[in-house]
Amino acid sequence: MFKTLVNNYKFVTNDLIQNRVVVAGYTIPAGWIVLVVPSLLHYDPQIYEQPCEFNPWRWEGKELLCGSKTFMAFGGGARLCAGAEFARLGMAIFLHHLVTTYDLSLIDKSYIIRAPLLRFSKPIRITISENPLSSSHQYANLF
Ligand code: HEM
Numbered sequence: 001m002f003k004t005l006v007n008n009y010k011f012v013t014n015d016l017i018q019n020r021v022v023v024a025g026y027t028i029p030a031g032w033i034v035l036v037v038p039s040l041l042h043y044d045p046q047i048y049e050q051p052c053e054f055n056p057w058r059w060e061g062k063e064l065l066c067g068s069k070t071f072m073a074f075g076g077g078a079r080l081c082a083g084a085e086f087a088r089l090g091m092a093i094f095l096h097h098l099v100t101t102y103d104l105s106l107i108d109k110s111y112i113i114r115a116p117l118l119r120f121s122k123p124i125r126i127t128i129s130e131n132p133l134s135s136s137h138q139y140a141n142l143f
Contacts, residue, residue, distance in 0.1 A: 038072035039118050052112055101134040 012078035028034060043051040047070050048058060064071050074081035081087070098104075107125040112118060 004104055036072070037116050038075075038115065041070065043073055043112075043114065043118065101131060103129050103131050 015057040021028050021030075023137075042048065045051055062071075067089050068076070074084040074087070107127060110122050110124055113121055
């Protein structure tokens, strides 16, 4: 074990002298910024089946705990988001009211571009109308 560490140390030292470091076969030149892009992980079809499809049930029964290597929306490790549970609750309440109170429809199509962050080919425009069957709409009519 000690020998391995010493060998690795020498290996890294030699690479640093040459202004680079090699990690898992990837050469990272000195001065480069290394970023984690969690959205790429969440849109990896090897981890999530048809990742671009809206499918809230994909999360059912999954452990979305801190430190997971397949779910990093709230970061991980020592810098894990302190408001993760609060944010999840807020989003669940917001989304519930959004989709049960309103009808949303796309005005025109757009597709996802990964470069490497996610963005759309053109701005997303949607029409929002109140769903007449929603319970909040019925309550509104009482007053
Ligand atoms: C959808 C909503 C949110 C997302 C996606 C999110 C995401 C994240 C991520 C990825 C980090 C880690 C940053 C890093 O690695 O340096 C983080 C940290 C943090 N978040 Fe959030 N966050 C959200 C909402 C919130 C809310 C509502 C609060 C507070 C009420 C909050 C408080 C914090 C704090 C205090 C940290 C720093 C933790 C530390 O460094 O020890 N976040 N968040």
